[in-house]
Amino acid sequence: MEVRIYYILSYLARFANTNSSIGHVFPGATLPFGMAKAVADVDNPDEKQGGFASDDSNITGFSHMHDDGTGGSPSLGNFPIFPQAGCPGDNVTNCHFASNDRATKRLNGSVIAKPGYFAITLNTSINTEMTVTNHTALYRITFPSNSTDASQNTTYSPLILVDLIDLPQSITNGSIAVDPKTGRISGNGTFGPSFGVGTYNLNFCADFSGAQVRQTGTFQNNVPSPGTNNLTKTQAPAGAWTQFQAPSNNQILTRVGVSFISVAQACHNAETEIPDFGFETVRKSAEDAWRTKLAVVEVDATGVDDNLQTVFWSGIYRSMISPQDYTGENYLWDSDEPYYDSYYCIWDSFRSIHPLLTLLDPVSQTLMVRSLIDIYRHEGKLPDCRMSLCKGYTQGGSNADIVLADSYLKGITAGVDWETAYEALISDAEDEPADWSIEGRGGLRSWKSLGYIPIHDYDPDGTGLMTRSVSRTVEYAYDDFCIAEVAKGLGKFADVGKYLDRSNNWAHLYKGDQKSFVAGTTGHEGETIDTGYTGFLQPKNLNGSWAFLLAVHVLRAARHGLPHPHPRRPAEFAARLAYLHTSGLLYIGDEQAFLPVFQFHYAGRPGLSAQFSHFYIPSQFNDTVSGLAGNDDSGAMGSFTTLAMxxxxxxxxQDVYLITPPYFASVSVVSGQTGKRATVRSVNFDAAYQNIYIQSATLDGRPYERNWITHDFWLGGGVLELTLGNRESGWGTGGQDLPPSGLN
Structure with a gap:
């Protein structure tokens, strides 16, 4: 177990993937799927999506809620605290209150990060450590013993402020109060989500331990008001502060509870979860929670490079940061069902995050499925993206359909109302919402009558961006296929044929004679080349005529990355799929690229799937600061590397796993559904990865020829043994050995 923690620690210590428009990983203290997420926040507007970044940005505060791996606008980061050892001249007006004024560099090499723990020292020599429970952050702030600065005429009298602000600076109507006797600071505000509509209300409650209160007050802009202990209906920059007598051991503990319900609930969360400010107790409990999650996986890593082990274990870790468990904190409706939030976003997470959770943590996946169904009960639609109790924007399909289908096929049943889930699936397929930019599907009139989404669609039934006609067509087709899978399992046979037929609608946009021209690949501006491949998806007009666009649109259609039917010409399919990877057209930092790495299985070339898996790992996924190919997207990149390895x-x-050799001599997973252990063992494994091609296989000692396997292997346990070599073989190449087609 220490090995697992060590390699996650190795990753967090480097803060891989938090720089330059990639990664945006949350590296701070969190429980698995926890609501409270504490870390230092930076002031770089392009790199603060996860709060902290590994560049040379200033630290502006320490806040208690964050999202992980997102692009676009930052989110959360509400109510940051900031400590100062004293005010020059012992005059509170000389302390720094507004975020721009208090922004401070960190000491190089001072960052320490472990599961459930984060620490950093500012160049003021103030060290701040943090750990969390589910709704509460606990900070241990250590001030330098020589905090009295004669040159600045600074008296050692620490001041800790709370700012009514968030990372995107979206707060409106904030209120804050400080108790002059206890120093407790509490308040609330209304904020905007990062990628959705509406607003959300959030509350906090901050208490202190370790020093006597000297004075309290509030501030607006950079002007403090000692003795004024309430601000109401204010906008940032504003907040409150408590100043202390010098602590005897140079430490002040700060406990911050958060709640969407009320200030009273935030205080209750803090008081019940961390009643005695016991920092080491909370820290150990958080680390133990991670140990429990990781314990289901074991590997034989003999000879495997530390870099790859870091990629593997940190991938599992990042896959369990979000979605976040907000159960009991949803003020939108009353329900006894679990409530999870921060789905950033399901069009990314359905591909690998949720399948990985179904494998490693089916209990949490079950709670998430129940939460999605309950969102449908009360909001009328399944979400495609959701954050901070707000509806997030969609990007085409209704991809929660796929999450539900995948979970259903893999036996996620405990407490799940699958009849209501099916009702939600049918709602997505049949009922267009008024605003399909935030839920459901648009263009259903055309989808049902024409069998595709036209490029200039006529849609009197709802509003949304009339774009992505090809990708929406392909996504709707696969969404309908997934509905058919659930219909079959629930015995709704009248629906099976209907949705299987609609799953073939993608073919209406297939133009068999369409050539592909790629711009700019020769290095000469304006020059294009013919790739030599023919037959691509193309947009159509309402009247059924082809709408010819630039070549890039043709390529995007080919890059969509949803399950293909069996290729009619397997050799050509494999060749053009390889070209997609080697030409630079495919960007592995976008999730639609994940499945094409392994689609060679459908052409009877499982060895090429293994080859291209190693093509990307570790070249694009490693333990350097730039070691992610794209935004982590709430663990999508982490789950990709974990599953690939x-x-x-x-x-x-679908109930299909495509078999390639693991990156270890053996891997074992204990099922959270059955308690049984499934092991994949490699004979002739070499850590230099020359032997990456399966020569033969056995399942529990019997020959196994199929290049795919079902979830029953993980549920029932057993041993899949793969004999490896350094060249492709005939294993898994026969027609009877290929996986079933995702689409007909």
């Missing part, structure tokens, strides 16, 4: 790639929405 486990060696069995799940085709989400």
């Amino acid at each position: 486990l060696g069995l790639w799940p085709v989400s929405g």
